[in-house]
Amino acid sequence: MLTYIVRRLVTAALILLGASFLVYLLTAASGDPLAEFRASNAPNRDQLMAARSNLLDLDTPAPIRYFKWLAGASQCLIPFAGTCDLGRNTANQPITAALGHALIQTLTLVTAATVLAILVGITLGIITALRQYSTLDYGVTFMAFLFFSLPIFWVAVLLKEFGAIGFNNFLRNPEIPLPAAIGIGAALGLVAAIIAGGDPKRRALIGGVVFAVVTAVLIYFSVTLWFKTPGLGPVVIGIAGVGLAYAVTLLTAGLKNRKALQSALIAVGVGLVAYFAIQPLLNQATFLMIVLLAIATVLVGVAIGYLVGGYDRGQSMRSAAITSFLVGFLIVLDRFMQAWPTYFDNSRVRGRPIATIGASTPNIEGDFWVVSLDSFTHLILPTSALVLISLAGYTRFTRASMLEIMNMDYIRTARAKGLSERTVVMRHAFRNALIPIATIVAFDIGGLIGGAVITETVFSVRGMGFLFLDGIQHVDPNPVMGVFICVAITAMVFNLIADLAYSALDPRVRVKA
């Protein structure tokens, strides 16, 4: 095992050396670094050219420059020495600093998108695998292919037009006309009827209920101008919490486990009490506090499950913990909604909250909630574009993996010994279907930080992709190399992790020592 890892790391280092040499030469050969000055008529043209060639060290041939760069870069290997030197860009800013900034921007952009895409994709994949050859399956398959075929820059422009400009216009006067409300209700009702499955009567019933509820809610929103001053309030949190408690228990323990259901419901009750108790505290929120509160919430859930106990204490603890986390999320969501009018009327936002470019409104001032809302409204469009595009892969892959597992002998055995369908799907099939998905996820996380060049360009986010493109445009190898090294190292490390995870999760697979 250890020899395997060492061998992999040594090969990776050699590959990295070769590829970085190649990338450096290619970047240096990709154009004329002085082109912008050659065209200019500025009186100090020659000085500028001399300064630039001095900065980029153009008098030295590219292969020798690479080794100079390598000497600086190799100092990064010494930990905590602070001697890391990846060169400077044309603005004379150290690449290490530029990289740090760009990395944060890119990670905020892609993290949420990837997590969402994985969660939704895997869920959809499992549902479609369980309902193979149903209307739902065909619908989702078609959507997956459609999203897979969409050019992201096209989606991005559409989203900007309809998601941002259209929605902002709507927010100016958030009244939903009655036909629109009925139309949206009917569409969602139809979707619900397709998802529901079962016999036509059950489908019609579920579809009808969803239609009625959605239409009523939309009319209520329209009448009360909810979108101006959104909020959930304790009542909605309570109702949603009970619903979540049932759903979580159904998935984690099964409704027959009354103790688990009890602990989940108690968690909702505690959450409602906490809703009132915690409001003053939330007014002074910081990011760290929210994280600590989230951990505390989960711990409270675990404690509730432990106290309620039951024949399977672990299941009670799990369902209570998940439920309390979700209720906590609802409470935070409610607080965000309370901050919405403040954000909406902010002098910098001026009533057009959904932004089309950038990562934050320049010079915005406000408390934690306003600033977070600001980055949220900036992230929502690129995130939805990325989710749409990358959803398809996960859905298809999970579906295939799940179908293969559902055909295995041990699933038949599990059914034969009389386990409930929930246990068969969630315990036996789902966990094993996750093994190949885990490797794909590791790969994608490895490719994350370099993976959104076009999205960053379209939404003007100054992340890794921007740095990379900027380097190419100025024919400056340093930023290009910085981005390349970061991307390549993460990709290789996560490839290794993917392989190791596969052999750890599936004992039939052994890595070659």
Place this chain on the structure above:
Amino acid sequence: MAEQAGLQHQAAAGIEPVIEAKGLSQGQIVRKRFLGHSGAIVGLAVFAVIFVMAFTSVGYAGIPGWWKFGHETVTPLVNDGAPTSSVWPLAWGEHPFGQDRIGRDLFAMTMRGAQQSITIMVVIGLIAGLIGVVVGALSGYFRGWVEAILMRLTDVIIIVPALLLAAVMAQMANRRDEAGWFASFASTNGVLAIGIFLGLISWVGLARLMRGEFLSLREREFVDAARISGASNARIIFKHILPNAVGVLIVNVTLTMSAAILTETALSFLGVGVKSPDTSLGLLISQNQDAFSTRPWLFWYPGLFIVLICLSINFIGDGLRDAFDPRQKKFNARKAKGTGGPIAPEKTPVAAMEGTAVNESAADGTAAGGTRGA
């Protein structure tokens, strides 16, 4: 007899009986399955229509087409450039897709762009398929140092960003003053150059897959039998192993091709792909993205054609995958539940065994999802 009855009984439980394998060659089975896949057939039909329309309307390689405008022809604006086609009454009109700001016909430009995309796709498919097969076959069959060198080469190419290579190539193509053969070739056949170049870098996923196939196939008994009968290495590779790996190859070439269309449009969008005055679907969108509020049709039609081409190729690929996959059994959860559990008459072999499987599944993943530059 008892065995047969047992098989039939099992087949009733959730899995459609496999009757198609009786007395049919592999080609016949594949054809039959493919023709039975409605999505693939629709995809094929849509692609055929687009193909014929794109290549006959504005002409190709000097042969004039039936459409009255070329993609560079400037004509006076009709109806302020808005599309003149209508569904009811059904009519083409003078400019069915509208015109751009200076009066070029969008239908002609879109057809020209579709031509470019299809050309690039085919070139990439051919080159990537060829190199991928050769590299994968050599490294998978001979192993040893051949494999070590070729696989390290693929590793290097996989991590070099395609965008950088495209930028380098675009730069080289632009140096028209230097009379290099590459520069003169690229300036006259810009699209072909991009296709060749993208083909030269997109074979890596295919090579890894083919290596995996060869690694598992070379251990099979029929290869031993061929070797004992005195077959040469070349004969074993081409006559015995390759026909067995052709399914994986075709499916993944198709998927590479659909990803290649998106890559080309993305590169053109970023300004390192097809350059004006020639046009491509990605370039059209890039040029017109700011005009969305005033002339939305300039944005809709090229995008629609990208999606249509890519979608139909993906459906064809899906149909091919279903047709080639011998493990494909129609498992029906609802039926299985009704009769008390799904039973596979032939057990699906466990796909993952002993190390190499990790690479295989990994390569699978990159071929499916990793090749698209988001």
